[in-house]
Amino acid sequence: MAKDPAVLLYTQDFLVGTITMSYEQRGKYITLLCLQHQKGKLTLKDLQAILNDEDYEIADKFPKQTDGFYYNLRMFDEAIKRKNYSESRRNNLMGKHKKIHMTPHLENENEDANAAETGNAKMKIVSENADSLASTWEKLNK
Numbered sequence: 659m660a661k662d663p664a665v666l667l668y669t670q671d672f673l674v675g676t677i678t679m680s681y682e683q684r685g686k687y688i689t690l691l692c693l694q695h696q697k698g699k700l701t702l703k704d705l706q707a708i709l710n711d712e713d714y715e716i717a718d719k720f721p722k723q724t725d726g727f728y729y730n731l732r733m734f735d736e737a738i739k740r741k742n743y744s745e746s747r748r749n750n751l752m753g754k755h756k757k758i759h760m761t762p763h764l765e766n767e768n769e770d771a772n773a774a775e776t777g778n779a780k781m782k783i784v785s786e787n788a789d790s791l792a793s794t795w796e797k798l799n800k
Contacts, residue, residue, distance in 0.1 A: 665695050665733070665740050679715060687716045691733050694720070699727035 676684045686708050693708075694700050700720060705728055709717055720728040 661696070662737075662740055662744060665737050671732075675719075683713060683716055686713060687719065690716065690720060691730060694729050694733050695737055699723075699725070699729045701727060704728070 672688075676687060679687065690700065690705070690708055693704060697704070705717060705720060720730050722728050
């Protein structure tokens with residue numbers, strides 16, 4: 659199984675947690691979070707390659723764990739949650755409810771379907787919005 663390329667980033671939590679950091683420190687912090695997500699855990703060498711003596715506030719966010727590695731507990735937890743969620747979706751896809759449950763999630767919402775035939779109010783709204791957006795865009799470009 660391939661490594662999951664994404665993890666949830668709660669932007670408000672990030673902004674609140676880094677409000678006293680300089681923009682350079684925020685860059686270092688997000689870099690370490692990304693590196694941890696890719697590697698799983700960080701070594702002292704990883705931290706030293708990115709941080710300097712003035713970056714104690716960032717270093718505090720990656721405490722040394724009992725296994726000797728450094729990692730941000732929130733990133734660790736979010737990566738596990740994402741992995742578990744992805745596995746549950748994969749299991750649902752493989753299960754007996756594949757056609758009933760998963761097909762609507764896999765449909766292409768950009769399909770050009772005839773809303774009158776489907777009777778789907780949501781599809782009608784999407785179709786109407788698409789038409790009005792297209793005409794608005796044409797007016798702006800004239």
